[in-house]
Amino acid sequence: MLLRINRGYAACEHIRTGRGDTALAGGVTVMITPGGFIGFSQASMLSPDGKCKAFDASANGFVRGEGAGMVLLKRLSQAIADGDPIHGVIIGTALNQDGHTNGISLPSAEAQARLVRDACTDAGIAPSRIGFVEAHGTGTAVGDPIEAHALADALCAARPSASPLLIGSVKTNLGHLETAAGLAGLVKAVLVLKHGRSPPICILQRPIRTSTLRD
Secondary structure, three states, X not given: OEEOOHHHHHHHHHHHOOOOXXXXXXXXXXXXXXXXXXXXXXXXXXOOOOOOOOOEOOOOOEOEOOEEEXXXXXXXXXXXXXXXXXXXXXXXXXXXXOOOOOOOOOOOHHHHXXXXXXXXXXXXXXXXXXXXXXXXXXXXOOHHHHHXXXXXXHHOOOOOOOOOOEEEOOXXXXXXXXXXXXHHHHHHHHHHHHHOOOOOOOOOOOEOOOOOOOO
């Protein structure tokens, strides 16, 4: 499993550098005031029908959600020695920043692709071996195509046609949990690996297309 969420990256580095034997990575979002809804509504960023249509041609905005998540991380050898239940193994991490862009809803496809490549390099794994990506997938008309093209650029260049890249977004089920969104995606990715099945993206009717990304 590769990791590209900032809290998870910091937790992994804490263990990798020997600053600790265990680390907690988590996040929580509770919506107790209307300010966020008002601001996002005024910016026309929320889905008017309350549906997150990630990677669909009809995507019209993101959906806010509440939630919390926490994972305990430790070295694999220590977890085995301690008899812990092991739900997943993180073999590579990466972290970057988009740099200058035209706005929060217009991320850099080049920066996103480079981040994914960096994670693969850190893990020592060929990009074409990645079988599933739990994507950001907020359900926005501009951000989703940028992310899809970035994933295609980073992971699909040498991919056999018989091994399409599967992508998903738990935000279609739970909404965007904001500070807890990364942990929700991590938990889903762990469950996908555990059960060997990728649940379908909700409300996917007309998938956006790239020249190399399979839906």
